[in-house]
Amino acid sequence: MALPTYTFDAIIIGAGGAGMRAALALAESGAQVALVSKVFPTRSHTVSAQGGITCALGNVHPDDWRWHMYDTVKGSDYIGDQDSIEYMCEVGPQVVYELEHMGLPFSRLDNGRIYQRPFGGQSKDFGGDQAARTCAAADRTGHALLHTLYQRNLAEKTNVFSEWFALDLVKAADGQGFAGVIAMNIESGEAVFLHARAIIFATGGAGRIYQSTTNALINTGDGIGMAIRAGLPVQDIEMWQFHPTGIAGAGVLVTEGCRGEGGYLINKNGERFMERYAPHAKDLASRDVVARAMSLELRGGNGYDINGVSCVKLKLDHLGAELINSRLPGIRELSITFAGVDPIREPIPVVPTCHYMMGGIPTNRFGQVINVDAKGKEEVLEGLYAVGECACVSVHGANRLGGNSLLDLVVFGRAAGLDVKEKIRDLPLKSVTEAELDAAMSRLNRWDNTREGESVSQIRFEMQKTMQEDFGVFRTGEHMQQGLDKLLQLQQRLNHAAFTDHSRVFNTSRIEALELDNLMATALATAHAALYRTESRGAHSREDFPKRDDAKWLTHTVYHGEGNRMSTRAVNMKPLHVKPFEPKERVY
Amino acid sequence: MSEAMRTVKFKIYRFNPEVDIKPSMKDYELTIPDKQDMMLLEAILRIKALDDSLAFRRSCREGVCGSDGMNINGRNGLACVTLLSSLKQPIELRPLPGLPVIRDLVVDMKVFFEQYAKVKPYLINNDPPPAKERLQSPAERKKLDGLYECILCACCSTSCPSFWWNPEKFIGPAGLLQAYRFIADSRDTAKVERLEGLTDPFSVFRCRGVMNCVEVCPKGLNPTRAIGHIRSELLAEGN
Numbered sequence: 001m002a003l004p005t006y007t008f009d010a011i012i013i014g015a016g017g018a019g020m021r022a023a024l025a026l027a028e029s030g031a032q033v034a035l036v037s038k039v040f041p042t043r044s045h046t047v048s049a050q051g052g053i054t055c056a057l058g059n060v061h062p063d064d065w066r067w068h069m070y071d072t073v074k075g076s077d078y079i080g081d082q083d084s085i086e087y088m089c090e091v092g093p094q095v096v097y098e099l100e101h102m103g104l105p106f107s108r109l110d111n112g113r114i115y116q117r118p119f120g121g122q123s124k125d126f127g128g129d130q131a132a133r134t135c136a137a138a139d140r141t142g143h144a145l146l147h148t149l150y151q152r153n154l155a156e157k158t159n160v161f162s163e164w165f166a167l168d169l170v171k172a173a174d175g176q177g178f179a180g181v182i183a184m185n186i187e188s189g190e191a192v193f194l195h196a197r198a199i200i201f202a203t204g205g206a207g208r209i210y211q212s213t214t215n216a217l218i219n220t221g222d223g224i225g226m227a228i229r230a231g232l233p234v235q236d237i238e239m240w241q242f243h244p245t246g247i248a249g250a251g252v253l254v255t256e257g258c259r260g261e262g263g264y265l266i267n268k269n270g271e272r273f274m275e276r277y278a279p280h281a282k283d284l285a286s287r288d289v290v291a292r293a294m295s296l297e298l299r300g301g302n303g304y305d306i307n308g309v310s311c312v313k314l315k316l317d318h319l320g321a322e323l324i325n326s327r328l329p330g331i332r333e334l335s336i337t338f339a340g341v342d343p344i345r346e347p348i349p350v351v352p353t354c355h356y357m358m359g360g361i362p363t364n365r366f367g368q369v370i371n372v373d374a375k376g377k378e379e380v381l382e383g384l385y386a387v388g389e390c391a392c393v394s395v396h397g398a399n400r401l402g403g404n405s406l407l408d409l410v411v412f413g414r415a416a417g418l419d420v421k422e423k424i425r426d427l428p429l430k431s432v433t434e435a436e437l438d439a440a441m442s443r444l445n446r447w448d449n450t451r452e453g454e455s456v457s458q459i460r461f462e463m464q465k466t467m468q469e470d471f472g473v474f475r476t477g478e479h480m481q482q483g484l485d486k487l488l489q490l491q492q493r494l495n496h497a498a499f500t501d502h503s504r505v506f507n508t509s510r511i512e513a514l515e516l517d518n519l520m521a522t523a524l525a526t527a528h529a530a531l532y533r534t535e536s537r538g539a540h541s542r543e544d545f546p547k548r549d550d551a552k553w554l555t556h557t558v559y560h561g562e563g564n565r566m567s568t569r570a571v572n573m574k575p576l577h578v579k580p581f582e583p584k585e586r587v588y
Numbered sequence: 589m590s591e592a593m594r595t596v597k598f599k600i601y602r603f604n605p606e607v608d609i610k611p612s613m614k615d616y617e618l619t620i621p622d623k624q625d626m627m628l629l630e631a632i633l634r635i636k637a638l639d640d641s642l643a644f645r646r647s648c649r650e651g652v653c654g655s656d657g658m659n660i661n662g663r664n665g666l667a668c669v670t671l672l673s674s675l676k677q678p679i680e681l682r683p684l685p686g687l688p689v690i691r692d693l694v695v696d697m698k699v700f701f702e703q704y705a706k707v708k709p710y711l712i713n714n715d716p717p718p719a720k721e722r723l724q725s726p727a728e729r730k731k732l733d734g735l736y737e738c739i740l741c742a743c744c745s746t747s748c749p750s751f752w753w754n755p756e757k758f759i760g761p762a763g764l765l766q767a768y769r770f771i772a773d774s775r776d777t778a779k780v781e782r783l784e785g786l787t788d789p790f791s792v793f794r795c796r797g798v799m800n801c802v803e804v805c806p807k808g809l810n811p812t813r814a815i816g817h818i819r820s821e822l823l824a825e826g827n
Contacts, residue, residue, distance in 0.1 A: 102710075
């Protein structure tokens with residue numbers, strides 16, 4: 001049966017902040033663009049971002065994008081690529097002004113300028129006093145940003161394929177790159193071939209590899225899975241951020257902006273323990289630092305016990321009702337709903353919770369995907385892009401700073417869109433063979449033709465449990481090896497798993513099965529990379545290798561799906577306009 | 589000692605167009621620890637682990653993405669922010685009323701999004717933008733509070749009798765809330781044109797002030813008040 005084919009100049013997979021910003025960059029190009037999303041665009045996970053978007057506007061105090069760059073390089077524990085970080089921090093203000101011009105309802109200062117609040121890891125003058133650099137729309141910045149981008153796309157009449165699920169990349173007939181993707185219309189259940197000159201992956205994160213995560217249920221690493229199956233590498237995938245303040249039990253995020261506004265963490269003795277761990281920045285130290293401090297407090301028996309869950313608490317009541325209601329209204333709502341606690345009166349129970357994937361598909365600062373072959377030879381793949389959380393450009397390195405993810409989305413979504421716009425006439429529409437189409441359809445066919453087997457939910461549960469237990473805030477080689485062995489068995493079981501409902505129309509179990517393939521690929525890559533990096537850096541904290549080892553590991557790790565092989569790749573230490581920031585000891 | 593358990597009863601609307609001639613209500617039971625409360629969405633996810641043919645939408649599971657709007661014991665709401673303990677059993681779950689059902693709890697939201705798009709829900713300002721941000725005072729910005737937070741879950745519009753009767757002509761509470769969000773924005777320059785687009789007898793004036801929208805909004809927003817402001821503006825403009 002021939003597969004229906006739709007042809008476009010460019011297809012964008014994912015309609016979160018990165019995908020929708022890329023679509024806008026292409027809107028006036030005259031190119032035929034399809035924005036493909038497995039959920040209606042405003043259901044994308046960008047909507048859950050709270051605290052803000054960081055850039056040096058200097059609205060609260062004199063500021064400089066180079067200071068932001070310094071903080072980001074330091075925050076990355078020196079494995080962020082300095083050319084990309086430089087580009088992001090330098091262009092940041094312009095990109096945020098564009099969002100404002102599009103209508104994003106930022107909170108305001110008395111002089112009418114965009115409100116900026118302090119966030120973790122921010123400094124003035126290269127490591128000096130705390131800065132206030134994160135632009136905010138109350139504590140709903142992601143919602144405001146995502147809706148604004150969707151609204152702009154409505155105005156520009158972007159062609160949105162809403163509730164379409166991308167299955168796999170299709171290789172070009174000549175073996176040079178990719179000709180398009182197979183995607184499924186979820187409502188009808190039918191698969192089609194989307195044929196395009198340019199493909200932009202903006203598929204977001206994969207926090208659902210863990211049991212407890214701030215991530216939406218849709219964050220299943222679809223781009224990571226597709227890349228690995230297509231033979232592409234993923235980079236620094238061992239680097240998972242645990243956000244200090246997920247609501248205990250529920251996993252729902254409480255923004256770092258709470259601490260930016262003056263909130264702080266306490267243990268069961270009422271002690272503001274961050275003063276011991278980070279005497280200078282205290283509660284506004286980097287997220288990896290705060291998450292480790294919390295874990296040590298819990299381990300030392302200093303946690304509260306809430307229904308059997310050990311946690312610390314985030315104290316806000318001293319800030320007063322007026323500030324909480326104006327600056328943190330969403331947090332108050334979430335806290336009342338999910339913790340049964342009104343932060344105006346009582347502190348919120350919180351635990352470090354899986355939040356963000358620093359690693360991803362390696363790209364340059366234009367969003368172009370970089371292939372790395374078995375011998376370490378690098379090649380830019382013309383026509384294939386990755387932006388946002390699924391990409392590793394790499395601006396976050398081993399630890400992302402708060403407020404830098406929304407910036408990453410719009411800066412690199414825009415950059416990729418502009419790059420495609422410039423090149424679209426020169427990019428060929430590559431021909432395909434039936435064999436390559438069949439290969440990309442094989443996964444769906446496998447699931448559709450399996451009538452009996454273990455359930456998707458059982459395997460997913462065991463995978464999430466393994467990741468939670470063996471690849472958390474603190475890691476050891478022994479436990480990770482056990483975890484990896486378990487994952488390899490689970491992968492075998494997954495190859496024979498089945499769902500029972502084989503109808504076509506809006507069959508969400510079919511989608512969940514396809515998503516689990518992607519989650520498993522991401523989990524396995526994480527496990528291999530985490531065992532490979534025998535040091536502690538940023539979010540990757542090994543008890544058997546507690547020190548940072550710059551002589552050996554001031555480098556990206558690269559995972560190759562074929563044979564589960566690992567290699568390294570040099571970090572870019574060559575910014576274009578400033579002197580490089582040399583690695584030094586990271587103290588907050 | 590094993591933990592004391594209890595059974596929670598559900599009746600869920602089922603319809604699969606490939607096999608069913610008409611919809612039916614199916615009974616489900618879930619056994620959970622006696623003392624444990626949970627969000628309705630969590631319960632539905634557990635039911636799906638037992639019966640994978642059940643279809644519904646979900647994403648953020650924290651009340652900000654608007655995916656899991658459904659009719660819960662006769663009232664529209666989000667499953668992810670509704671506690672089981674707040675619901676009388678058997679818990680009856682149906683798709684949002686007034687929209688075509690695609691399958692089970694999944695409705696076709698096309699007409700809802702078309703009404704939203706009709707109000708031009710984007711900032712219009714054809715003046716060349718300044719080099720930095722357009723200025724807006726905190727007082728001007730405050731006028732957007734209670735408007736911009738909408739998550740497009742459709743709980744309001746699908747609880748509105750006027751929208752049920754005229755879904756193609758009455759914009760409905762969600763769309764009108766956003767219409768006012770841009771009318772109220774000090775940076776927008778298209779107020780007159782926006783109001784002119786709303787003068788016909790249906791777009792705004794089919795609102796009969798039933799206020800179901802206010803009653804069900806999971807974000808605590810007040811579309812009826814926004815509609816009232818639009819009406820006042822229309823009168824002030826002499827339309």
